[in-house]
Amino acid sequence: MGGVLRAEVLWVxxxxxxxxxxxxxxxxxxxxxxxxxxxxxxxxCLPLADRVLLVAxxxxxxxxxxQLAPLFGISPATVCRVINKLGPLLALEPAPRPxxxxxxxxxxxxxxxxxxxxxxxxxxxxxxxxxxxQVIIDAESRLVVASAxxxxxxxxxxxxxxxxxxxxxxxGTTVIADGAYLSTGLIVPHRRRAGRPLxxxxxxxxxxxxxxRARVEHTFARMKNWKILRDCRQKGNGLHHAVQAVATMHNLxxxx
Numbered sequence: 001m002g003g004v005l006r007a008e009v010l011w012v013x014x015x016x017x018x019x020x021x022x023x024x025x026x027x028x029x030x031x032x033x034x035x036x037x038x039x040x041x042x043x044x045c046l047p048l049a050d051r052v053l054l055v056a057x058x059x060x061x062x063x064x065x066x067q068l069a070p071l072f073g074i075s076p077a078t079v080c081r082v083i084n085k086l087g088p089l090l091a092l093e094p095a096p097r098p099x100x101x102x103x104x105x106x107x108x109x110x111x112x113x114x115x116x117x118x119x120x121x122x123x124x125x126x127x128x129x130x131x132x133x134q135v136i137i138d139a140e141s142r143l144v145v146a147s148a149x150x151x152x153x154x155x156x157x158x159x160x161x162x163x164x165x166x167x168x169x170x171x172g173t174t175v176i177a178d179g180a181y182l183s184t185g186l187i188v189p190h191r192r193r194a195g196r197p198l199x200x201x202x203x204x205x206x207x208x209x210x211x212x213r214a215r216v217e218h219t220f221a222r223m224k225n226w227k228i229l230r231d232c233r234q235k236g237n238g239l240h241h242a243v244q245a246v247a248t249m250h251n252l253x254x255x256x
Contacts, residue, residue, distance in 0.1 A: 003073030005057065007049035016056040017225060022252040027052045033089040045074055054079065055086045059245055062227035090245035092144060105139040106175045107216040108166065110157040115232040115239050124153030132160050133243055136170060137219050139212055143254060144219065144247035150239050158184050176213055223250050
């Protein structure tokens with residue numbers, strides 16, 4: 001049975017949100033990372049570009065593998081094999097950084113992602129079993145710089161930050177965060193204490209801090225256009241691979 005979707009301009013731009021030239025760059029990255037190699041001893045029934053499109057469509061639409069199979073003219077088992085093979089190869093590369101370290105400003109925040117795998121999730125304040133994913137973006141370019149492995153959603157942002165590898169990644173860089181990151185060494189808003197109102201200068205600092213930090217919230221909103229981050233059915237490392245892949249595609253879509 002022939003499939004409907006192929007790596008053509010119309011389908012790529014409609015189903016991935018990427019311009020075709022950006023998608024071609026994504027295919028090139030996957031090829032350089034060994035994505036065109038054998039798939040468990042059997043030849044692939046789809047060319048590499050179609051397989052990359054399949055993975056991108058899966059993350060973008062969150063369709064089940066049974067729903068994706070007829071769109072590409074393959075079996076659900078093959079869809080699963082393609083996603084398991086290529087998903088990890090879309091891992092995030094470090095975003096471009098300013099030449100002068102003194103001018104570099106990063107923003108970190110955590111977002112809750114509903115996930116079915118109870119081994120990486122916990123009942124969270126969004127009333128769902130979710131995972132806490134910490135993400136760093138560059139304040140100027142708004143590109144995703146790094147993301148941490150998911151932690152149970154009932155853990156505080158500061159705790160997840162300390163236990164992740166992000167502090168090492170951000171060493172020597174100015175990083176701002178919200179008030180949930182007190183005592184982490186990050187730049188957080190001035191804290192209002194009982195009976196001690198903030199000074200005018202502190203209020204102005206907090207207003208500017210909120211204005212800049214809102215960029216990470218905007219990034220989360222754009223990343224969640226890939227619906228896999230609204231309800232992840234993947235198990236084990238699947239959510240981590242999904243976040244990394246979505247960050248890669250977000251960066252490609254954002255880069256001019």
